[in-house]
Amino acid sequence: MKVIPAALKHTDLLIGEGVVKSEKRLKDTSFFADSAGVDPDLVLYEVYARTDQAKEGELNWGLSLLHPVTVNGECCMTRGHWHENTDAAEYYWCVGGTGLLLLMDEQGHAWAEEMVPGSLHHIPGVLAHRLINTGDEDLKVACCWPTTAGHDYARVEAMPFPQRAYKTEEGEIEWK
Numbered sequence: 069m070k071v072i073p074a075a076l077k078h079t080d081l082l083i084g085e086g087v088v089k090s091e092k093r094l095k096d097t098s099f100f101a102d103s104a105g106v107d108p109d110l111v112l113y114e115v116y117a118r119t120d121q122a123k124e125g126e127l128n129w130g131l132s133l134l135h136p137v138t139v140n141g142e143c144c145m146t147r148g149h150w151h152e153n154t155d156a157a158e159y160y161w162c163v164g165g166t167g168l169l170l171l172m173d174e175q176g177h178a179w180a181e182e183m184v185p186g187s188l189h190h191i192p193g194v195l196a197h198r199l200i201n202t203g204d205e206d207l208k209v210a211c212c213w214p215t216t217a218g219h220d221y222a223r224v225e226a227m228p229f230p231q232r233a234y235k236t237e238e239g240e241i242e243w244k
């Protein structure tokens with residue numbers, strides 16, 4: 069029997085064959101309500117992903133890591149998107165930290181699922197999705213989605229998520 073090491077590994081991060089890291093700083097975003105006076109170089113989140121298996125039927129795997137920072141009170145969150153292919157679902161698996169998975173249907177109705185270490189979230193292709201870190205440590209979410217899904221950001225810009233999560237000085241979450 070030939071035994072070989074696994075090509076990918078979750079350590080604190082995701083490492084291994086084909087993994088590419090991308091980083092989102094405040095200056096790369098336009099989806100926070102008010103970023104005035106906040107350091108434009110503030111790192112909001114990082115994505116470590118293997119997305120090089122282009123063949124139909126293949127899967128991407130990633131780790132999104134959102135820092136416990138706020139932007140004038142607004143919780144750190146991903147840009148959020150629909151899939152271009154609305155038949156393509158996705159799984160999110162919270163591996164660390166606490167937060168919310170904000171979901172929105174095609175009519176603009178939104179709700180959130182609690183994310184805690186171990187929680188597993190199935191996202192049907194017809195729902196827009198955004199991660200929000202509501203905790204005091206990094207929110208780490210492993211993600212698996214079809215290579216044919218694509219990201220549709222324009223659709224979220226045309227119909228934004230209707231509510232935003234803010235953290236009060238007492239650490240409470242308020243929706244506005």
Ligand SMILES: O=P(O)(O)OC[C@H]1O[C@](O)(CO)[C@@H](O)[C@@H]1O
Nearest residue numbers: 115130131132146147148149211
């Ligand atoms: O692209 P967004 O909406 O900022 O989300 C961050 C990442 O999370 C994923 O859903 C999984 O890593 C990617 O598709 C996406 O790049």
